Amino acid sequence: MSNQTAEIAIDILQNMRKANDSLRQASVKIQSMEDKLDISDASxxxxxxxxxxxxxxxxxxxxxxxxxxxxxxxxxxxxVVQP
Known part of the structure; x- marks a missing residue:
């Protein structure tokens, strides 16, 4: 495996890690919004x-x-009227 191929693989893995972190943050935000909707629905x-x-x-x-x-x-x- 050449040096350039290894760098590309590392870049791909780092991008995948960033995408995974972004998805995790989005999932937490969506869960928070769902919880707020449940509360507003109950109220x-x-x-x-x-x-x-x-x-x-x-x-x-x-x-x-x-x-x-x-x-x-x-x-x-x-x-009174009719005694």
Whole structure:
């Protein structure tokens, strides 16, 4: 093997090592981004659940006040207006 061929082989190996390091760094960055997406996805799911709970709570509250209003009106009507 000539001296020039050995130098070319060493250059190729060094370039492969640099490419491997770059791939490793890119993999770490991608993993970090995936972790952030998982966190944001989980927080989005919690927010959607909270929104559903709030909608159900306020719907029950409004319906409760309507029923209470109808009850009070009927009670008032049958006791005061129509004795």
């Amino acid at each position: 989005l799911q919690r927010a959607m659940c909270r929104k559903k709970v709030n909608i159900i709570f306020y719907t029950v509250l409004i319906v409760g006040f309507l029923v209470l209003g109808v009850y009070a009106t009927c009670k008032f009507y049958f006791k």
